[in-house]
Amino acid sequence: MPKLDESLLTGLPPFSLLDRAQIREILDQAVSRRYDEGTAIFREGHDADRFYLLLDGYLRVIRSTPGGDQIIVLHISPGQLFGIAPALQRNTYPATAIAAAESIALSWPVRVWDDFITRYPGFATESYKTLGQRLGQIQETLTEMATQAVEKRVACALLRMVHQSGRKSDKGIEIAFPVTRQNISDMTGTTLHTVSRLLSAWQKDGIVESTRKHIVVTDPHALVVLSEA
DNA sequence: TCATTAATAGCAT
DNA sequence: ATGCTATTAATGA
Known part of the structure; x- marks a missing residue:
């Protein structure tokens, strides 16, 4: 060794x-x-x-x-x-x-x-x-899963990943590890289909940009607004 | 090129 | 608004 x-x-x-x-x-x-x-x-x-x-x-x-x-x-x-x-x-x-x-x-x-x-x-x-x-974080996401609408939960999940692994790139802040829509649905208690739809909609609005297994948040503030809406 | 896996489109609940 | 089936797109052998 x-x-x-x-x-x-x-x-x-x-x-x-x-x-x-x-x-x-x-x-x-x-x-x-x-x-x-x-x-x-x-x-x-x-x-x-x-x-x-x-x-x-x-x-x-x-x-x-x-x-x-x-x-x-x-x-x-x-x-x-x-x-x-x-x-x-x-x-x-x-x-x-x-x-x-x-x-x-x-x-x-x-x-x-x-x-x-x-x-x-x-x-x-x-x-x-x-x-x-x-423990605090788990509690938080757990109550969030039980009480918040899907769009908020997905926005929060993205923000959490940005906070713990975000790297600045030319386009915005990118999540530093591979993530599938299935992964995000496993974090938020939805299906990959719903996550796919949300990401597509957000991409159209210029909030995120995603390719296969790779997500860049181009407008973090808009995502924060969504997570609090 | 083909087989595998991710992402979307469109229909159903 | 969210989930499901079928289709298309991307990736790696």
């Missing part, structure tokens, strides 16, 4: 308070792996034997409902911890993580979790902070 460079972790929130030697310790226990687009890093209900940090790429976190269909709960962007079942006192993963684009992640065995928490200042607080943020 290649020796991992310390610059990979310096500056990332969970490790920002640590010195060089501590980061070295952490890296020496880590395993680095690459995941092709569409690959599962771990699956819902399986034994949580490792926890992860996304270095590069994007992930979809998916949960299946009692009804059998799957919904996209949230996305993970580079620098974030994920699969941190030990923080939830769980020994199985609560959701499935799929690489939305080619991704690279570090992972550690769960048995070192308690060690990390006690030995590395800032790691615990940052981990629980991201955990809390995610």
